[in-house]
Amino acid sequence: MCLLRGSTSRITDLPRAPGRLPLLGHAWPMMRNPLRFAGSLSGRGDLVEVRLGPVRACVPCHPDLLWQVLTDDRTFDKGGPFFDRVRGTIGNGVGSCPYHEHRRQRRLIQPSFHPERLERYATVMEQESVTLTGEWEHGQVVDVYGALYGTALRTVLRSLFATRLDADAAAGFRESVETVLNQLTARMFLPQPLQRLPLPVNRRFDRAVAGLRHGIENLVAEYRSGGTDRGDLLSALISARDQTTHSGTTHNEPEAPGGGSLDDTEIHDQVLTMLAAGSDSVAAAVSWALYLLDRAPEALARLHREVDTVLGGGPATGASVRELPYTGRVVTEALRLYPPGWLFTRVTTERSELGGYQLPSGTTVAFCAPAVHRRAGLYDRPDAFDPDRWLPERARNLPKGAFAAFGGGARKCAGEAFGLTESTLLLAAIVGRWRLRRAPGSDVRPVALSTALRPRRLLMEISARDARTAEKGQA
């Protein structure tokens, strides 16, 4: 692997990605096939220039450079076109706030993801997976991402708000979250004045953002007046002050000033962050895993053996996830090949050096995991689906930035354990009961510029694995 060091070239000397258009920059090749575009970048260099609309961005394609960007979050702070737009939409929560606010926010939300709480969320995951797999019928063709998205959003909603939302409120949340997520990344490429025009698409977006805010405001007010810990994420966020005083911090950072609790606006922003971060990511991860397994009969057979042995026909639970190592490796490998969070930005807060290039303060750097995940020479046969590459003895020698599906450093995904548990549990529940085969009419190219990298239309035919259900379906 080549890595330019020692020299200090100017940013204008960076190798450039091909296919740039005036105003739109690289929006066109990124829209047509984001994975192919991102995967091609490492062939140009370790740090490559890409235009996000009118903005020049440097993309680290080498694991060491990506790791430097992710772990030095003071210099490579959240900002640039992606996070500027996110802040304008879902606010200044832990995922989008700048460095100087982050440590305090992270300490306050961290108890919400404590392993004890995760056990309760796993009960919701189990119930939702039973509902999903119980709804399907032998011979039915399912739009896999759509079905999983409904399940993942309901899971995060019920983990946030233990008191079940009524069906209308849940449907309202779903529609609004979908509208926002569908447009967030695309808005990065559109000039701001266009986004303010009174077009139906903009009005729909603004209405969705306002609807989400209103719905969350009502729930927070209801929780505050109730005053009890309902064991859910929202209760944890509301009572964050007491917990942080006793539980300390997860990072080796000095105490940041600014108080030990979240005010109402901050709670809205955290809840919006969780809804945005925790729904389409999981749905995309499991969809890609099912797609990959359909093309890999040996891997599927091994998965069936593991799931049948551990679950024995029963439901997948939070506890069973620990006994499903191969299922976990399938999820990790799907996340390597198709990382749902595929494009985020940072902005340099001071003059800095990256891979031998001098970056002036204010330079946009793009965190694009597929540019590293599919880099030739880093992984053996990087485009192949090989879950066993995650066996400890094989993964041991990978450099730190080689796998960045959950980011890294202090800003690493707060919901990593939540997302991995849910994805593994869902996958086990599905393959334990059903066999899924890709059906005609699918289009598995990733959706153009959606926030999560997900298939456009993954249609799969469902058939029962046990003979009795199959007979019932055929009768």
Ligand code: HEM
């Ligand atoms: C397979 C599922 C998931 C994937 C692949 C994923 C991926 C990511 C990535 C890449 C980041 C870092 C973004 C950056 O550095 O700019 C992130 C941050 C975050 N994620 Fe996830 N995520 C997943 C599930 C979840 C879930 C289920 C939740 C919550 C319920 C969640 C909550 C968060 C939060 C709060 C942050 C911000 C952390 C911080 O800045 O301190 N994620 N996620």
